[in-house]
Amino acid sequence: MRKTLTMAVAAVALLGSTMAAEAADKMALVVSTLNNPFFVTLKDGAEAKAKALGYDLLVLDSQNDPAKELANVEDVVNKDIKVLLINPTDSDAVRSAVRAANRADVPVVTLDRAANGGKVAGHIASDNVAGGEMAGQLIVDLLGGKGKVVELQGVPGTSAARDRGQGFHNVVDKVEGIQVVASQPADFDRTKGLNVMENILQAQSEIDAVFAHNDEMALGALKAIQASGRDIKVVGFDGTDDGVAAVKAGTMAATVAQQAGKIGEMGVETAAKVAKGESVPEYTPVPLQVIQK
Known part of the structure; x- marks a missing residue:
């Protein structure tokens, strides 16, 4: 009886350890700037969805500086992340950052702004x-x-x-x-x-x-x-x-x-599929609407 109980406890501990390991899986979000309410909302949407899906989301602010963006990416790709989500400062300049992730075999998902180079798994943006x-x-x-x-x-x-x-x-x-x-x-x-x-x-x-x-x-x-x-x-x-x-x-x-929070949410959902090896659309549009008084 005691042996059976010990094995059961061990099994539960192993299951808990496995679940903790899965919960500790990381993604990174490199944002063009957090000095803009739109991108703060995008970040908030991404964080909420990452938490709901059991991912740890690292968020870095590029402060609208392509050089800082590249440094941010070079930093996070060495932190055992499953996927890099990036909202580019500049569609041309971000090529270096995307290629840095490509060299590290880290899949890339772009948000709001596309990348004009490098390999990207999926792009989430308004039309x-x-x-x-x-x-x-x-x-x-x-x-x-x-x-x-x-x-x-x-x-x-x-x-x-x-x-x-x-x-x-x-x-x-x-x-x-x-x-x-x-x-x-x-x-x-x-x-x-x-x-x-x-x-x-x-x-x-x-x-x-x-x-x-x-x-x-x-x-x-x-x-x-x-x-x-x-x-x-x-x-x-x-x-x-x-x-x-x-x-x-x-x-x-x-x-x-635009639905900034939705872009963040859909970005993380797409990244989660990429992390599992699932295929995702090259481009996923997010609906727009005109707001008038």
Whole structure:
């Protein structure tokens, strides 16, 4: 009886040890920046899903610096991680980081922004071209097909900035009455959005609407517009808490809402499948929606 009890206890201990080992499996998430509410929400979604699936998620902030991004990746690929999730600072610059993971035989899943090189197991993102088209059509409708528009672009070289801009121009360039009077980068940053918009307001006496590639730039531009006393419609992109609040308050016309938390969740779900050797789609789209008051 005692021997049987001892064996049972040992079996339970072994099972517990095995479960603990599985729970200790690690993934890493390297984020372009945590100085942006969108990516904080993405991180939160990834952490919640990783916890639910029994993974330990290491999170590193690249602070919008490709060199730091590469250093972060080189650090985590040596920590026995099953999969690397990365939200690139720049779609071109991230190639070095992806290749570093490839050399270490660590599978890579990209989030929100694609990598223009290296081997990637899967990409989770909104359809940014479609989102840009939604924003473009919204501005055309708001202006009745006639007016002068400013475009605030994201970080040059990122797939998000390129695709949102492409979608936007797919629509507005075909409307004879719409004229894009300025297209300038403000790097997805609120303060830069403010500064760039101030300069554009001084240079352009007539502006009817602004399309910003994210809500942070839109909110910066909105502050500059409010200070100028001019009546200009602003459309953002991402659907961050601050952006949605501005829409509900009636100060921002609209935002094309991404589901940042969902991108993080789906990224971890995809990574878990990759870790188990399952096949995953090359690209998994996350739905978008226009938010207006």
